[in-house]
Amino acid sequence: MKITGVRSHVLSCDMPETLGYSQQYYSKRTAHLVEVSTDEGLTGWGECFGPGAVATANAGIVEGVIAPMIMGMDPRDRDVCWHRVYNLLRDHGQKGMPIQALSGVDIALWDITGQAAGLSISRLIGGRHRDRVGVYGYGMMLRPEPVGELAERFADEAAAIRDTGFRATKMKVGLGVRDDIRLAEAVRRGVGDGFDVMVDANHAYDVNDALEVGRALDDLGAYWFEEPVAPEDREGYATLRRTLRTRIAGGEAEYTRWGWRDLLASGGLSIAQPEVCALGGISEYLRVLALCHAHHVPVVNHVWGSAIAVATNMQLLAAMPPLPGGLHPREPWLEFDTTENWFRDEMLTEALDIQGQVAANNGTVALPDRPGLGVVPDPDFLNRHRIDR
Structure with a gap:
């Protein structure tokens, strides 16, 4: 099995009211999903932490930096993929946004591995x-x-x-x-x-x-x-x-x-x-x-x-x-x-x-026990809320 595609989906929607925490108020909700596809038809999903402009920036790291590093690799070799990416990015970010971006990709690889094995991630x-x-x-x-x-x-x-x-x-x-x-x-x-x-x-x-x-x-x-x-x-x-x-x-x-x-x-x-x-x-x-x-x-x-x-x-x-x-x-x-x-x-x-x-x-x-993460996003929902980058 080989990785054939890595795609970010940055989603945004208005919130019904302005909410906040000690650092800021916000009125939009954002999510950054990662979709990894394979030559055997399996698709894995992951998520990167980070709202707003952080999500958009992380999407660029996922698609422009990490994806070329792992394209063609076996998604089940998730620890090999992880260390390849980390070692190549060590000089550019041992914390923060590069690691957030890697997180979403790694979760998607686990999702694929579970589906391929017929086992939940747990x-x-x-x-x-x-x-x-x-x-x-x-x-x-x-x-x-x-x-x-x-x-x-x-x-x-x-x-x-x-x-x-x-x-x-x-x-x-x-x-x-x-x-x-x-x-x-x-x-x-x-x-x-x-x-x-x-x-x-x-x-x-x-x-x-x-x-x-x-x-x-x-x-x-x-x-x-x-x-x-x-x-x-x-x-x-x-x-x-x-x-x-x-x-x-x-x-x-x-x-x-x-x-x-x-x-x-x-x-x-x-x-x-x-x-x-x-x-x-x-x-x-x-x-x-x-x-x-x-x-x-x-x-x-x-x-x-x-x-x-x-x-x-x-x-x-x-x-x-x-x-x-x-x-x-x-x-x-x-x-x-x-x-x-x-x-x-x-x-x-x-x-x-x-x-x-x-x-x-x-x-x-x-706690779900279906293969992989056990969940699948609705493509129509993603299309309605995806933002252009």
Whole structure:
């Protein structure tokens, strides 16, 4: 079998309202899919992390740089393909956009390999530790409105996520210390005690402000504090982990086994959040997962993007060993964006229906066991939302 084509599909649509996080507001949703075709008729799908203009730039890397490197190779030789691309790009980008681009290609190669073998990706990895997984719903995105109105909206939205059946919820912060504490208090009020709440700062703070917010989160019983400081501030992460009771989570902005080796050695993470569509794809994710578990750091995958990203993570969650094990280990969660997302909910020929499953099955979803990723995008949907580059 040989690779005969590598194509990017950059999709865009208007959102029903402007949403944001600590770094920006946005009113369009973007997704970047990678389609790899073969001479035997099999097609694999992957996804590259990165919105907006980043997606467009990554598409150029996929088609103009990576595709010529792997054309004619056997897609089942995915680790050979991965190292060929990485070694040739080492001088031009060991992190960031070249690795995001490689991620989507690698996921597509795994999809082809699973289809060729008649096995799901989770079985290719080594087997399924679980057939269902709990889901946490993130919402409570920032909006350009007064903090008092936003706090009331956050309380109501958090309660709605809980009442829909999700196992836990996650909110955004980034307005400043006092306003962020007010938002966190509103979310705790909305869900009540005994329901896990996570807080995502998207590296909004320096370590002093993060400590102030973190102490408030300790009092509120937050489960984790995500990306509290810049990903480069390894010492800041370690300080927060030593000082706060709330778990410190992060890692979505880290790349490859080498970056993760140094991140884990710094001792700043209570929970690791690798992003498979950014760090180097499934091939590299498995090496990162092994590093995390070797450091006894539990993993809750970062999930952002279209149905391809969600399906990829569902396969990885099925195959993730429990840490540390036992009769009643804390199982990993699937992260789920509760805001409107056509690229997740409307894009496939057969929808994943995460929300419906959560509501009907005590906050859990079934993990697909069909060959490869087990999902196929609807070509008519792609044609409607593809943007010209």
